[in-house]
Amino acid sequence: MYKLLIKQFFRSKTVLLAFGILMLLGILGISTGKQFLNQKQTAIEKTTEKQRKHIENQVHLHKDDIGLLLYYLKFSFINNLQPTAGIAIGQSDVNPHIQNVKILNLEGQKYDTDLVNPMRLQVGNLDLSFLIIFLFPLVIIALNFNILSEEEENGTWKMVTLQGKSTFQYLIMKLSIRLVFVSIVLAVLFILAKVILSIPFSSDFINMIIISYIYIFFWFALCFFVIILRNSSNTNAITLLTSWLVLVVFLPVLVNNYITNKYPVGEALSMTIKQRDEYHKRWDTDKQETMKKFYAHYPQFSKYKVEDKGFSWVWYYAMQQMGDDESKLERSQMYDKIEKRAELSKQIAQFFPPLQIQLSMNTIANTSLAQHVKFLNATSDFHERKRLDFYPRIFENENVNSVDWKNYKPEFFKAENNFSLIKTIIPILLLTLILLGSSLLIHFRK
Amino acid sequence: MKKSVVILIAKQFFKKTFNSKGLMALLTIFLLVLIYVTVDGWNAFEANHHTIEHHQDKARKSWEDNPDKHPHRMAHFGTFAFRTQHPLRIFDSGIESYTGNSIFLEAHRQNTANFSEASLSTGLVRFGDLNIAMLLQLILPLIIFFIGYAAISSEKESGTLKIYYTQGVTMKELLLGKSLGLFLIVALFFIPALLALWSIALVDDFHLENAAVLVRIILISICYIIFYAILCSLTIIISGRSANSNKALLSLLGGWLLFFVIIPKTSQVVGNSIYPNLSKIEFRAEVEEEVSKKGDSHDPNDPHFNKLRDSILKVYNVTDVKDLPFNYSGFLMSKGEEQTALIYNQEQDKLIKSYKNQNSITNGLVIFNPYLAIKNLSMSLSGTDFTTYVGFLNQTEKYRYKQSQYMNELQMKFISNKATTSEGKVHVVGQEYWKSAPKFEYQFLSVSKTIKNQLFAFVSLFVWFIVSCIIMIKFSNRFKII
Numbered sequence: 001m002y003k004l005l006i007k008q009f010f011r012s013k014t015v016l017l018a019f020g021i022l023m024l025l026g027i028l029g030i031s032t033g034k035q036f037l038n039q040k041q042t043a044i045e046k047t048t049e050k051q052r053k054h055i056e057n058q059v060h061l062h063k064d065d066i067g068l069l070l071y072y073l074k075f076s077f078i079n080n081l082q083p084t085a086g087i088a089i090g091q092s093d094v095n096p097h098i099q100n101v102k103i104l105n106l107e108g109q110k111y112d113t114d115l116v117n118p119m120r121l122q123v124g125n126l127d128l129s130f131l132i133i134f135l136f137p138l139v140i141i142a143l144n145f146n147i148l149s150e151e152e153e154n155g156t157w158k159m160v161t162l163q164g165k166s167t168f169q170y171l172i173m174k175l176s177i178r179l180v181f182v183s184i185v186l187a188v189l190f191i192l193a194k195v196i197l198s199i200p201f202s203s204d205f206i207n208m209i210i211i212s213y214i215y216i217f218f219w220f221a222l223c224f225f226v227i228i229l230r231n232s233s234n235t236n237a238i239t240l241l242t243s244w245l246v247l248v249v250f251l252p253v254l255v256n257n258y259i260t261n262k263y264p265v266g267e268a269l270s271m272t273i274k275q276r277d278e279y280h281k282r283w284d285t286d287k288q289e290t291m292k293k294f295y296a297h298y299p300q301f302s303k304y305k306v307e308d309k310g311f312s313w314v315w316y317y318a319m320q321q322m323g324d325d326e327s328k329l330e331r332s333q334m335y336d337k338i339e340k341r342a343e344l345s346k347q348i349a350q351f352f353p354p355l356q357i358q359l360s361m362n363t364i365a366n367t368s369l370a371q372h373v374k375f376l377n378a379t380s381d382f383h384e385r386k387r388l389d390f391y392p393r394i395f396e397n398e399n400v401n402s403v404d405w406k407n408y409k410p411e412f413f414k415a416e417n418n419f420s421l422i423k424t425i426i427p428i429l430l431l432t433l434i435l436l437g438s439s440l441l442i443h444f445r446k
Numbered sequence: 447m448k449k450s451v452v453i454l455i456a457k458q459f460f461k462k463t464f465n466s467k468g469l470m471a472l473l474t475i476f477l478l479v480l481i482y483v484t485v486d487g488w489n490a491f492e493a494n495h496h497t498i499e500h501h502q503d504k505a506r507k508s509w510e511d512n513p514d515k516h517p518h519r520m521a522h523f524g525t526f527a528f529r530t531q532h533p534l535r536i537f538d539s540g541i542e543s544y545t546g547n548s549i550f551l552e553a554h555r556q557n558t559a560n561f562s563e564a565s566l567s568t569g570l571v572r573f574g575d576l577n578i579a580m581l582l583q584l585i586l587p588l589i590i591f592f593i594g595y596a597a598i599s600s601e602k603e604s605g606t607l608k609i610y611y612t613q614g615v616t617m618k619e620l621l622l623g624k625s626l627g628l629f630l631i632v633a634l635f636f637i638p639a640l641l642a643l644w645s646i647a648l649v650d651d652f653h654l655e656n657a658a659v660l661v662r663i664i665l666i667s668i669c670y671i672i673f674y675a676i677l678c679s680l681t682i683i684i685s686g687r688s689a690n691s692n693k694a695l696l697s698l699l700g701g702w703l704l705f706f707v708i709i710p711k712t713s714q715v716v717g718n719s720i721y722p723n724l725s726k727i728e729f730r731a732e733v734e735e736e737v738s739k740k741g742d743s744h745d746p747n748d749p750h751f752n753k754l755r756d757s758i759l760k761v762y763n764v765t766d767v768k769d770l771p772f773n774y775s776g777f778l779m780s781k782g783e784e785q786t787a788l789i790y791n792q793e794q795d796k797l798i799k800s801y802k803n804q805n806s807i808t809n810g811l812v813i814f815n816p817y818l819a820i821k822n823l824s825m826s827l828s829g830t831d832f833t834t835y836v837g838f839l840n841q842t843e844k845y846r847y848k849q850s851q852y853m854n855e856l857q858m859k860f861i862s863n864k865a866t867t868s869e870g871k872v873h874v875v876g877q878e879y880w881k882s883a884p885k886f887e888y889q890f891l892s893v894s895k896t897i898k899n900q901l902f903a904f905v906s907l908f909v910w911f912i913v914s915c916i917i918m919i920k921f922s923n924r925f926k927i928i
Contacts, residue, residue, distance in 0.1 A: 025712075032715050042725070091568070091569055091571075094544070100727075112557065112560060115724065117718065118544040122541040122543070124711060146692070234692060238592060252570055253580065256568075257486065264490075266501070268566065269547070276523070277508050284512070310869065341568060342568050359570070370568075
């Protein structure tokens with residue numbers, strides 16, 4: 001029986017078409033990811049080379065004045081993307097992965113963007129995660145919507161019933177063939193992704209695979225539920241497609257729009273004005289006032305006094321510091337809003353598998369907004385380390401050549417995610433079980 | 447072909463569909479969503495407008511409040527340009543979520559436009575933006591397909607098509623009539639949406655030339671009407687060509703997936719891989735290399751600028767720059783600014799060119815894909831497209847350059863040649879000069895430029911319309927009746 005059903009399954013044109021589309025787009029998606037990672041990798045290599053040259057150059061130009069030298073010197077801090085980012089590019093194409101910062105006022109430098117075509121960002125990426133979330137459900141619908149209704153419409157269903165075997169079992173058999181087929185296609189794509197993107201067999205990768213499969217089970221359960229209602233093929237198609245449209249296209253857009261408008265981040269603009277003003281106004285205000293604030297922040301530097309008249313680097317860097325220190329309130333308000341956005345997204349996403357899977361994929365691949373905020377915070381720490389390293393040298397007016405400049409290589413951000421598999425899959429599994437349960441209930445009542 | 451028959455068929459289709467059980471529910475849901483989206487769009491736009499204006503004023507005020515200062519300090523104090531939105535973004539927000547909202551303009555440094563909405567959003571932003579155009583471009587076509595897929599195929603299945611035929615109704619009349627009927631049904635959906643669009647012109651008080659907005663709105667309306675005419679006829683044609691309704695629905699949905707999702711994404715991906723653009727690090731390296739080739743005014747030993755100095759000394763017949771009648775470092779900076787701005791602009795133009803090349807695949811495909819045509823037209827006419835954004839960036843750079851040079855001129859004129867530092871209250875220019883520096887006024891791209899940019903998309907839409915008419919009229923004999 002199975003054999004015959006499998007034969008019948010592979011004879012249909014839809015199957016070949018579905019397989020062809022998924023493989024083609026899958027390969028395109030994986031190579032998009034590959035290209036993306038390659039571009040990022042090239043930029044990283046260039047950064048390392050550039051920093052070496054840049055330091056060499058500047059040290060040569062300003063060898064007499066370490067204060068002036070540090071006004072020009074830039075240090076790179078890099079968020080090295082994981083290979084899994086090739087599967088879920090997430091927000092990592094919008095947000096820069098390399099920071100080049102001077103030890104000056106950081107808030108004026110931290111949010112600089114990379115050069116990306118906004119058209120491309122708007123159209124979005126065709127990565128594997130998109131394929132899984134967006135296209136796989138459609139293929140599942142196309143394969144399943146008429147498995148029962150078609151037989152009824154063609155009159156073969158009566159024959160199946162006459163054969164005496166459990167019709168339910170027959171239906172399950174048909175469905176399972178499709179499930180196995182889709183699972184194999186997905187597995188092939190994951191294997192391809194693993195090889196092409198050289199993803200190690202880590203828990204991250206396995207988590208990605210698990211949530212993808214659960215997502216696919218969810219769509220099978222939904223199809224099963226609709227099939228068991230025993231409507232005509234056309235009604236089934238329209239019902240399933242409408243659910244797809246609502247779940248994958250419309251609701252995500254609605255949810256995002258709601259979140260964006262609920263928490264507008266106007267504070268970003270307030271912050272950016274504030275950090276400029278707070279530094280610049282120090283040129284015209286009482287020097288000792290500025291220094292008092294600076295010494296309060298760094299008591300260890302209070303021995304470096306500043307004269308009321310004339311320029312000194314201690315004063316200059318203290319002024320720069322004020323840009324960061326005095327815009328703290330606006331900054332924390334801004335981050336607060338961003339966090340609220342992320343939090344609300346997460347909460348709402350629990351109820352909608354496509355949203356949940358997208359956010360989870362991004363989290364696993366470290367390409368989420370939260371991850372970028374972590375990178376920004378790590379940039380602040382990196383910047384602070386540089387400050388603490390160079391402030392005393394500048395204030396002591398050390399000789400430029402006394403510093404071993406070769407040690408100043410780009411540093412890398414160590415990304416970690418706090419992805420919880422259980423928390424993520426429980427809501428989807430629950431939804432899937434509810435769908436399966438109600439399908440069974442409906443079937444056996446009939 | 448009898449006109450009356452066409453109209454009769456259209457009427458019949460309209461009545462039958464209008465009275466079907468699902469339509470009212472669908473229409474009600476659509477209208478409710480439309481109202482939500484419009485009101486929400488208005489609120490978001492006004493909130494954004496308010497935020498931008500508030501911050502622009504705040505930034506300007508703190509600029510004007512600066513005390514007497516050394517002009518170079520002012521040059522680095524700099525200005526913020528915050529991007530104002532075109533009111534038509536309520537209708538179609540185009541690429542606005544991905545374009546920077548704030549750009550810091552200072553002397554001899556070109557900064558990036560930061561804080562795009564997407565950079566402050568979670569991954570959900572990538573599913574798309576909610577606005578009227580999204581409903582019109584993605585959702586309504588699907589509704590058209592759902593309503594119209596069985597228009598002819600069901601008649602075929604029930605055998606009524608033969609009856610039409612025996613009564614002397616030709617396929618041509620049937621195709622045209624059904625298309626017209628479908629179009630009238632669809633009008634129930636898109637007319638309210640276009641009314642929402644027109645409401646933007648009526649209530650607009652955002653200091654824009656209303657005439658320009660009106661022209662845009664009229665053009666947008668025309669484009670969408672043609673777009674729906676195309677979709678309705680295609681739906682009917684496919685319904686007529688399919689053996690049964692099932693196949694008609696599948697072909698239409700497959701077409702939707704291909705034309706509305708896969709082609710747009712793939713073409714952009716392909717464009718990006720054929721024409722990769724420089725990363726920021728490479729871009730900066732190119733600029734720096736050019737600058738060091740042509741001369742770096744920050745390098746005291748730079749041959750180019752030393753030559754310039756010597757020639758100036760010669761002209762004024764002095765031996766030391768301190769004896770010049772103007773502030774030499776101001777002069778040096780103005781020359782340096784001129785040089786680097788030129789180099790930067792060349793590189794920036796190259797970058798924009800590579801973006802344009804990336805987009806060219808998509809822009810070329812508008813002839814094959816009416817969805818891409820309407821998408822491009824809609825966002826261009828709504829002032830939310832790529833070209834408009836490039837216009838914004840160019841204007842900010844122009845403004846930045848002017849302002850830096852203004853400060854350099856002030857320095858040359860008023861600052862003593864013996865000044866060594868910008869610190870303290872000695873070498874300063876009066877604060878009245880800050881007020882007299884012009885504000886940044888962002889100008890949207892003119893309608894005529896937009897039309898010129900999108901001429902190809904206009905033409906494509908017309909071509910599709912004509913082709914679908916020709917198929918219905920000239921090739922109607924290719925449609926099978928049984």
